[in-house]
Amino acid sequence: xxxxxxxxxxxxxxxxxxxxxxxxxxxxxxxxxxxxxxxxxxxxxxxxxxxxxxxxxxxxxxxxxxxxxxxxxxxxxxxxxxxxxxxxxxxxxxxxxxxxxxxxxxxxxxxxxxxxxxxxxxxxxxxxxxxxxxxxxxxxxxxxxxxxxxxxxxxxxxxxxxxxxxxxxxxxxxxxxxxxxxxxxxxxxxxxxxxxxxxxxxxxxxxxxxxx
Amino acid sequence: xxxxxxxxxxxxxxxxxxxxxxxxxxxxxxxxxxxxxxxxxxxxxxxxxxxxxxxxxxxxxxxxxxxxxxxxxxxxxxxxxxxxxxxxxxxxxxxxxxxxxxxxxxxxxxxxxxxxxxxxxxxxxxxxxxxxxxxxxxxxxxxxxxxxxxxxxxxxxxxxxxxxxxxxxxxxxxxxxxxxxxxxxxxxxxxxxxxxxxxxxxxxxxxxxxxxxxxxxxxxxxxxxxxxxxxxxxxxxxxxxxxxxxxxxxxxxxxxxxxxxxxxxxxxxxxxxxxxxxxxxxxxxxxxxxxxxxxxxxxxxxxxxxxxxxxxxxxxxxxxxxxxxxxxxxxxxxxxxxxxxxxxxxxxxxxxxxxxxxxxxxxxxxxxxxxxxxxxxxxxxxxxxxxxxxxxxxxxxxxxxxxxxxxxxxxxxxxxxxxxxxxxxxxxxxxxxxxxxxxxxxxxxxxxxxxxxxxxxxxxxxxxxxxxxxxxxxxxxxxxxxxxxxxxxxxxxxxxxxxxxxxxxxxxxxxxxxxxxxxxxxxxxxxxxxxxxxxxxxxxxxxxxxxxxxxxxxxxxxxxxxxxxxxxxxxx
Numbered sequence: 002x003x004x005x006x007x008x009x010x011x012x013x014x015x016x017x018x019x020x021x022x023x024x025x026x027x028x029x030x031x032x033x034x035x036x037x038x039x040x041x042x043x044x045x046x047x048x049x050x051x052x053x054x055x056x057x058x059x060x061x062x063x064x065x066x067x068x069x070x071x072x073x074x075x076x077x078x079x080x081x082x083x084x085x086x087x088x089x090x091x092x093x094x095x096x097x098x099x100x101x102x103x104x105x106x107x108x109x110x111x112x113x114x115x116x117x118x119x120x121x122x123x124x125x126x127x128x129x130x131x132x133x134x135x136x137x138x139x140x141x142x143x144x145x146x147x148x149x150x151x152x153x154x155x156x157x158x159x160x161x162x163x164x165x166x167x168x169x170x171x172x173x174x175x176x177x178x179x180x181x182x183x184x185x186x187x188x189x190x191x192x193x194x195x196x197x198x199x200x201x202x203x204x205x206x207x208x209x210x211x212x213x
Numbered sequence: 214x215x216x217x218x219x220x221x222x223x224x225x226x227x228x229x230x231x232x233x234x235x236x237x238x239x240x241x242x243x244x245x246x247x248x249x250x251x252x253x254x255x256x257x258x259x260x261x262x263x264x265x266x267x268x269x270x271x272x273x274x275x276x277x278x279x280x281x282x283x284x285x286x287x288x289x290x291x292x293x294x295x296x297x298x299x300x301x302x303x304x305x306x307x308x309x310x311x312x313x314x315x316x317x318x319x320x321x322x323x324x325x326x327x328x329x330x331x332x333x334x335x336x337x338x339x340x341x342x343x344x345x346x347x348x349x350x351x352x353x354x355x356x357x358x359x360x361x362x363x364x365x366x367x368x369x370x371x372x373x374x375x376x377x378x379x380x381x382x383x384x385x386x387x388x389x390x391x392x393x394x395x396x397x398x399x400x401x402x403x404x405x406x407x408x409x410x411x412x413x414x415x416x417x418x419x420x421x422x423x424x425x426x427x428x429x430x431x432x433x434x435x436x437x438x439x440x441x442x443x444x445x446x447x448x449x450x451x452x453x454x455x456x457x458x459x460x461x462x463x464x465x466x467x468x469x470x471x472x473x474x475x476x477x478x479x480x481x482x483x484x485x486x487x488x489x490x491x492x493x494x495x496x497x498x499x500x501x502x503x504x505x506x507x508x509x510x511x512x513x514x515x516x517x518x519x520x521x522x523x524x525x526x527x528x529x530x531x532x533x534x535x536x537x538x539x540x541x542x543x544x545x546x547x548x549x550x551x552x553x554x555x556x557x558x559x560x561x562x563x564x565x566x567x568x569x570x571x572x573x574x575x576x577x578x579x580x581x582x583x584x585x586x587x588x589x590x591x592x593x594x595x596x597x598x599x600x601x602x603x604x605x606x607x608x609x610x611x612x613x614x615x616x617x618x619x620x621x622x623x624x625x626x627x628x629x630x631x632x633x634x635x636x637x638x639x640x641x642x643x644x645x646x647x648x649x650x651x652x653x654x655x656x657x658x659x660x661x662x663x664x665x666x667x668x669x670x671x672x673x674x675x676x677x678x679x680x681x682x683x684x685x686x687x688x689x690x691x692x693x694x695x696x697x698x699x700x701x702x703x704x705x706x707x708x709x710x711x712x713x714x715x716x717x718x719x720x721x722x723x724x725x726x727x728x729x730x731x732x733x734x735x736x737x738x739x740x741x742x743x744x745x746x747x748x749x750x751x752x753x754x755x756x757x758x759x760x761x762x763x764x765x766x767x768x769x770x771x772x773x774x775x776x777x778x779x780x781x782x783x784x785x
Contacts, residue, residue: 052680052684053217054680054683078686078688079684080684081686084680086677086681092696094700094776104685104686107686135778136781137780152684
């Protein structure tokens with residue numbers, strides 16, 4: 002399938018006449034493309050463009066094509082592109098289980114079926130029985146795993162990672178990194194990783210794209 | 214975030230219009246009211262046979278013997294109350310910000326702010342009256358009085374007690390505005406830098422922080438100035454009587470059964486507006502002069518000192534202004550339960566429920582009316598505010614500084630100047646004197662406060678939560694209802710409480726829009742002034758205070774209960 006994967010076709014993002022991002026590339030399913038650059042170089046801006054939340058202060062052109070369909074003009078919620086930020090951003094007013102339920106596709110119907118799915122997901126990430134916990138009481142590593150699982154449950158077709166490991170301590174970082182990349186490979190998802198940490202790039206093992 | 218939303222629903226199509234609609238609801242009546250005041254002031258009111266342009270009403274106004282005194286009183290009370298409040302606030306921030314005492318002061322702010330003006334004025338009146346608590350506490354051992362002295366302390370001809378009452382209420386308001394401004398300028402850095410250069414703390418604050426803070430609180434200061442010049446309820450309770458302040462005199466003319474007096478009342482309202490504009494301009498000149506002097510003072514490099522003296526003075530001033538309200542309310546409480554209470558006893562000889570029981574039946578319908586008006590106006594204001602803020606988010610309709618001015622228009626244009634005209638218009642269109650009219654007028658004043666209270670927390674919300682929610686498949690509405698509003702529960706309830714308290718405190722708008730037929734706790738309490746029965750007044754003023762405080766308690770406890778297991782929202 003030459004069309005599968007995430008294609009950035011002539012994506013150019015400018016602000017106040019200055020070009021921040023100029024990229025054309027294809028990320029194959031299961032592949033990781035690491036985008037590196039100093040802070041302020043527009044790494045996160047590129048991700049905003051792909052998920053569809055770019056601020057109108059930017060001018061952007063170019064197409065984003067995912068598995069053969071052009072998603073550039075879709076609203077963010079129809080793009081099926083998952084994103085993880087440096088902060089876990091678990092919704093503080095929802096329990097751990099409700100956070101996962103927020104992510105879980107609506108096509109899984111019925112209270113019991115959804116609950117079962119969420120319990121299984123929690124077990125997958127080693128947090129069985131955590132459904133009713135307040136997310137704020139979790140450790141950093143536990144939160145990161147919940148955030149990852151919340152995103153995976155929404156059935157994304159691509160993964161964007163915005164320095165998601167930089168807040169974790171070294172030991173947890175390797176663990177979470179491996180978990181994320183293994184999941185992406187197993188599900189055949191194209192991954193776009195932005196980071197300024199070379200260790201992330203090395204662990205990702207894919208191609209490197211330098212910005213700025 | 215201004216990312217695209219699905220725009221199919223009717224609600225989504227309405228949203229871009231929300232800011233315009235809000236402005237129309239808030240400013241439409243102000244503009245109409247000012248016009249409705251201007252026309253009869255210049256003799257044009259066809260319904261009363263005035264169809265030419267004349268200056269007769271103004272001639273009548275300036276022939277009235279009290280005009281000079283009433284005008285001077287308006288100007289002096291306004292300027293004195295504003296200057297004093299600003300001075301107390303600036304000194305307390307300069308001398309104490311960052312200290313433990315300051316945090317205690319901060320915590321006392323909300324309850325002090327929510328006490329309605331009328332209740333605070335009654336409280337103060339019962340403290341400083343010749344037979345008030347202060348005289349009782351010092352008699353006869355200090356003063357030698359064994360009966361209340363024949364002194365004109367209350368309603369003194371110079372308006373001093375009126376100024377005191379205004380300062381007690383305006384200090385908490387200006388302090389709150391200053392705190393909000395302080396959190397925006399990086400105060401600590403500037404002050405610490407100056408400290409390291411050898412400046413004393415107070416001088417450091419005034420030289421480095423104050424200019425930037427003042428730039429941020431200018432509009433609230435203008436609002437305080439205009440309000441203090443034209444206040445009616447506080448002036449009825451504490452202000453001079455012969456002649457009263459201009460605003461009170463206008464109300465008297467408005468209430469005159471002789472409808473021809475409306476020409477005079479309108480001319481006086483226009484004159485009041487001119488006075489306010491004049492004083493605002495004068496204040497502007499004062500700002501320039503102070504800025505010039507300030508630059509010279511900074512350039513002089515004097516390091517200052519006297520930190521301890523200024524600390525003591527400022528704390529005393531702040532405590533004095535806070536205790537005027539606290540002890541005032543306490544006094545109301547004692548009076549409302551007082552049996553026989555002779556001078557100079559500090560407490561009544563007996564406590565009784567009689568006053569409360571006797572007025573309970575009359576109180577209920579008034580409380581219900583007050584609650585309905587406050588709830589509906591707050592609800593509408595909250596809805597419009599949220600719609601505006603969400604429109605700002607979705608459609609990038611970001612208001613500039615000029616829009617902030619618009620928000621302050623209803624707070625700066627004197628109530629008496631446009632409500633007079635609004636009532637005149639209402640009478641001849643036959644829509645006056647009902648609850649709806651009162652609610653519509655309350656919204657004008659509730660809206661700015663709700664907006665000012667909610668805008669910062671709403672805008673400070675981390676938009677990445679929204680981005681994550683949308684990447685997970687939630688639409689714009691889903692983000693708003695399922696994520697943003699629940700996370701902002703506490704600031705939303707606080708804004709509602711502020712709006713509620715503002716509505717409850719409204720005197721003139723209720724009186725004029727309701728044509729005296731819509732009775733709230735505030736109009737009833739103020740109407741009791743002339744009777745002078747302290748026990749009954751206390752019952753009404755306390756009920757008014759309780760009603761204004763209650764929503765703040767809700768705003769504190771509801772989030773604490775709903776989010777009891779959500780540590781992440783404890784300080785949101």
